[in-house]
Amino acid sequence: MITVRDPHPWPATETEAEALQRRLRPRVRFDGVPEEVRYAAGLDVDYREDSDELVAAVTVLDLADLSVVDSAVVRDRPRFPYVPGLFAFREAPPLLDALQRLTIDPDVLVCDGQGLAHPRRFGLACHLGVLTDLPSIGVGKTPMGHYDPPGQNRGDWTPLHMDDDEVGRALRTRTGVKPVFVSVGHRYTLQAACDLVLTLTPTYRLPETTRTADHLGRQAE
DNA sequence: GCGACAG
């Protein structure tokens, strides 16, 4: 069962939110990497424009055949506006609720957004990883840093930089298609994260984890 | 001051 470590009051202002990121940032671990990964969770949030609500969806996939073996959906009111760099304060609350309703504990969280590829090196994937102490990675569709385009073949990659740090990779998951942007969240290595993303993208640009969670969220009433 | 800025 998944539990939230050291639950903290949710910040009300951007200043408080940034301070909380700086306080939690040292809790990101780079050891404790899982030796075997069988279950990967996909996390996604759907925005309902008319009802002013968020729908958080989580799916758990068996890496052996990419079948969905567990899932959870949670509806919630947004508790924070969308602010670049403070994304987690909008999406994390319902996602944490959904994670705690899972029956199968995932070995890794595959988050829709960034991990270390973040202005304060503490994106959504880091935040969720630290709060649950689960291994996590971030897979973003849009980079926050700079990169040179990787080669055109599936599997090709280039470093993703922010300031002078190497914070992730631009990874080509489909030949000739725009890359995705992979970064570590918690208790994972960048190489293993990229290997996992390639396992999760036999057909499409985005990981099956993200796609199944996205489908679940929009089908939910 | 100006631009850039995950979903």
Next chain:
DNA sequence: ATCTTGTCGC
């Protein structure tokens, strides 16, 4: 995120 057009995958 969402909107919109053309193209591709199933």
